[in-house]
Amino acid sequence: MSVRVLIVDDHAHFRAGLRALLATADGIEVCGEAASGEEALTALARHQPDVVLLDLAMPGMGGIAATRRILEASPHVRVLVLSMADDDDSVFAALRAGARGYVLKGARRVEIIRAVRVVADGEAIFGPAIATRLMGYFAAVDREPPAPTIPGLTQREHEILGFVAQHLTNPQIAQRLGLSQKTVRNHVSNIFAKLQVADRAHAIDVAREAGLGRPGTG
Known part of the structure; x- marks a missing residue:
């Protein structure tokens, strides 16, 4: 046919x-x-x-x-x-x-x-x-390298941790993402608990070791 x-x-x-x-x-x-x-x-x-x-x-x-x-x-x-x-x-x-x-x-x-x-x-x-x-x-x-990840963190938590590693404050992160400061604080607290760190300085160390916080990585 x-x-x-x-x-x-x-x-x-x-x-x-x-x-x-x-x-x-x-x-x-x-x-x-x-x-x-x-x-x-x-x-x-x-x-x-x-x-x-x-x-x-x-x-x-x-x-x-x-x-x-x-x-x-x-x-x-x-x-x-x-x-x-x-x-x-x-x-x-x-x-x-x-x-x-x-x-x-x-x-x-x-x-x-x-x-x-x-x-x-x-x-x-x-x-x-x-x-x-x-x-x-x-x-x-x-050819694009895989995005750095940390086991246990959600995509939003990776994003926020990347900003923390860039030394942004919670209000600055909230403004970047269009979230409330309370929501960002809750995410940061969850991130600290999952990473088992006590403060932002230790969280930044973990993020940098994982490749987060550099230009283009969050």
């Missing part, structure tokens, strides 16, 4: 070109078009596509919101983004919304056709430029 594709883009000329391109591919059928996210939802129910090929920048409901709504209505449908936007925010927003692929406009004909087939088969695919950006992002994340 042919892969049924719904094209969603607000430029009629671009939709026509994309339709002509996909018409040359065996096993792919353009079942409908839409010029906005709202139209896409209506066309989704009418045409029952396998793949929705959509742009992100459209008037009214944009591509990110449309992706979420499409997948809420038809979880089996595969969304493939075809966009000019190659910035990290756009790429990751599309992935979080549920897109299974991301290809840049201007990609070669063979890349677009292959992307449609791949997402129709349930796999994920990214154009070469997007894949390079994703690899660079995750490589950078892997």
